Amino acid sequence: xxxxxxxxxxxxxxxxxxxxxxxxxxxxxxxxxxxxxxxxxxxxxxxxxxxxxxxxxxxxxxxxxxxxxxxxxxxxxxxxxxxxxxxxxxxxxxxxxxxxxxxxxxxxxxxxxxxxxxxxxxxxxxxxxxxxxxxxxxxxxxxxxxxxxxxxxxxxxxxxxxxxxxxxxxxxxxxxxxxxxxxxxxxxxxxxxxxxxxxxxxxxxxxxxxxxxxxxxxxxxxxxxxxxxxxxxxxxxxxxxxxxxxxxxx
Amino acid sequence: xxxxxxxxxxxxxxxxxxxxxxxxxxxxxxxxxxxxxxxxxxxxxxxxxxxxxxxxxxxxxxxxxxxxxxxxxxxxxxxxxxxxxxxxxxxxxxxxxxxxxxxxxxxxxxxxxxxxxxxxxxxxxxxxxxxxxxxxxxxxxxxxxxxxxxxxxxxxxxxxxxxxxxxxxxxxxxxxxxxxxxxxxxxxxxxxxxxxxxxxxxxxxxxxxxxxxxxxxxxxxxxxxxxxxxxxxxxxxxxxxxxxxxxxxx
DNA sequence: CGGGGTGTTGAACATATTCAACAACTGTGG
DNA sequence: CCACAGTTGTTGAATATGTTCAACACCCCG
Numbered sequence: 001x002x003x004x005x006x007x008x009x010x011x012x013x014x015x016x017x018x019x020x021x022x023x024x025x026x027x028x029x030x031x032x033x034x035x036x037x038x039x040x041x042x043x044x045x046x047x048x049x050x051x052x053x054x055x056x057x058x059x060x061x062x063x064x065x066x067x068x069x070x071x072x073x074x075x076x077x078x079x080x081x082x083x084x085x086x087x088x089x090x091x092x093x094x095x096x097x098x099x100x101x102x103x104x105x106x107x108x109x110x111x112x113x114x115x116x117x118x119x120x121x122x123x124x125x126x127x128x129x130x131x132x133x134x135x136x137x138x139x140x141x142x143x144x145x146x147x148x149x150x151x152x153x154x155x156x157x158x159x160x161x162x163x164x165x166x167x168x169x170x171x172x173x174x175x176x177x178x179x180x181x182x183x184x185x186x187x188x189x190x191x192x193x194x195x196x197x198x199x200x201x202x203x204x205x206x207x208x209x210x211x212x213x214x215x216x217x218x219x220x221x222x223x224x225x226x227x228x229x230x231x232x233x234x235x236x237x238x239x240x241x242x243x244x245x246x247x248x249x250x
Numbered sequence: 251x252x253x254x255x256x257x258x259x260x261x262x263x264x265x266x267x268x269x270x271x272x273x274x275x276x277x278x279x280x281x282x283x284x285x286x287x288x289x290x291x292x293x294x295x296x297x298x299x300x301x302x303x304x305x306x307x308x309x310x311x312x313x314x315x316x317x318x319x320x321x322x323x324x325x326x327x328x329x330x331x332x333x334x335x336x337x338x339x340x341x342x343x344x345x346x347x348x349x350x351x352x353x354x355x356x357x358x359x360x361x362x363x364x365x366x367x368x369x370x371x372x373x374x375x376x377x378x379x380x381x382x383x384x385x386x387x388x389x390x391x392x393x394x395x396x397x398x399x400x401x402x403x404x405x406x407x408x409x410x411x412x413x414x415x416x417x418x419x420x421x422x423x424x425x426x427x428x429x430x431x432x433x434x435x436x437x438x439x440x441x442x443x444x445x446x447x448x449x450x451x452x453x454x455x456x457x458x459x460x461x462x463x464x465x466x467x468x469x470x471x472x473x474x475x476x477x478x479x480x481x482x483x484x485x486x487x488x489x490x491x492x493x494x495x496x497x498x499x500x
Numbered sequence: 501c502g503g504g505g506t507g508t509t510g511a512a513c514a515t516a517t518t519c520a521a522c523a524a525c526t527g528t529g530g
Numbered sequence: 531c532c533a534c535a536g537t538t539g540t541t542g543a544a545t546a547t548g549t550t551c552a553a554c555a556c557c558c559c560g
Binding site for chain 3: 531532533534535536537538541542544545546547548549550551552556558559560
């Protein structure tokens with residue numbers, strides 16, 4: 001796992017101008033406001049930076065495996081990752097996609113409860129759990145922020161349970177596309193022709209469907225003029241209201 | 251919502267002898283070690299007790315509705331509750347069952363993200379969120395403990411996603427029965443003839459199945475001598491190993 | 501070019517659902 | 531205490547949604 005090469009970091013569209021106010025790279029971090037770091041002042045950020053390591057992953061690479069020792073917590077700065085659990089016969093459930101600003105490994109206790117794999121080339125900040133724990137004592141704000149983050153993850157998880165347990169294939173795809181579009185917007189990427197970096201197979205394993213069902217359902221949505229399937233895994237949302245109604249199960 | 255009548259509280263089997271060391275009812279709480287309170291000393295517990303209110307709910311009663319203002323957080327002391335989300339046409343997903351020592355409303359921000367309804371007659375401690383928040387500043391341990399609890403909830407949620415997205419009906423039922431058995435044991439109730447207080451319909455809505463499928467699957471497990479269906483919603487696990495293998499998808 | 505991975509489409513199939521009937525149980529009032 | 535009504539649970543038959551198996555088109559990337 002190579003150290004971060006700054007020249008290789010893709011800046012996010014909503015990046016703030018590189019701050020001159022502090023020497024710490026964190027102060028200039030484009031996703032600073034989207035993650036834990038938003039709880040901290042510059043000087044506190046310096047302390048956090050002190051225990052930070054950078055890492056990059058090419059697409060397809062595994063960051064950690066389900067069941068391995070959860071010594072580190074990560075924060076994604078660029079790219080997209082997937083988290084998944086496997087059954088012995090290979091059935092896979094992707095429990096979440098990770099976008100810049102999101103945490104990885106938060107839900108784990110002593111061992112990671114899912115495998116984390118890069119969907120696209122990715123860059124991350126890495127924190128040793130034990131060191132982070134010590135910082136909590138110094139900055140309770142940090143732990144407080146982490147509680148908020150974990151609460152938000154719980155909200156997403158509950159929505160996903162509703163999706164997996166009760167929604168039809170069409171409703172699942174609609175929910176998924178809107179989720180991607182909303183997250184893109186939060187990150188300052190275009191919300192409408194939405195980028196769908198993951199494969200049909202990944203989408204299926206996230207939505208509890210097969211590749212074929214994902215493909216067929218997308219085609220039907222295209223045929224009913226709700227979306228347009230473009231090149232490079234781009235999808236245009238032509239009728240957002242219709243998609244939203246579908247997603248909510250109307 | 252009546253105040254807790256102490257004469258009406260069913261003591262849990264693993265209750266410790268009523269403590270004489272403190273005047274606070276919390277110090278004598280039978281589930282004290284199972285919940286947030288385990289993070290606190292007696293004198294700190296007194297402070298927590300100061301913002302505590304008691305409540306009871308008969309079975310079938312709703313504690314709060316999805317979407318209503320999340321002003322309170324609750325801790326179940328006796329009974330069993332269910333948390334669920336609804337789709338506009340009435341499809342329901344139960345996102346979790348709540349047992350003594352468990353929290354309700356933790357995942358919520360300004361509004362509750364699920365409805366909470368009593369499965370059996372229940373008793374709870376109620377805390378005003380704003381007051382609890384203030385106690386956090388006084389006892390960071392408390393917030394720390396809450397982070398652990400919410401992390402554990404996240405682990406459960408991820409396992410449930412795997413179940414809902416990828417497991418067969420038989421595997422879901424097996425997982426469910428083992429979960430009930432394990433939780434019962436944690437609480438000091440018998441792990442083997444396991445009490446299943448919720449209806450087939452509730453089980454179905456928790457596992458993403460219909461009542462009929464739950465019923466049929468249970469019958470098949472009975473016919474293959476893995477379980478025995480008793481009266482009063484009791485189920486005996488006859489072949490725990492077989493059940494465990496099923497649950498894991500072997 | 502050529503080849504593996506990715507995506508689409510078709511046809512047969514399976515698992516779980518839906519609709520329906522009935523049995524068992526619970527609680528309530530006469 | 532029993533009778534009755536409503537709820538809960540079980541079972542059967544028909545059905546549907548999504549899966550499986552299979553073939554082929556596409557398209558980057560080598």
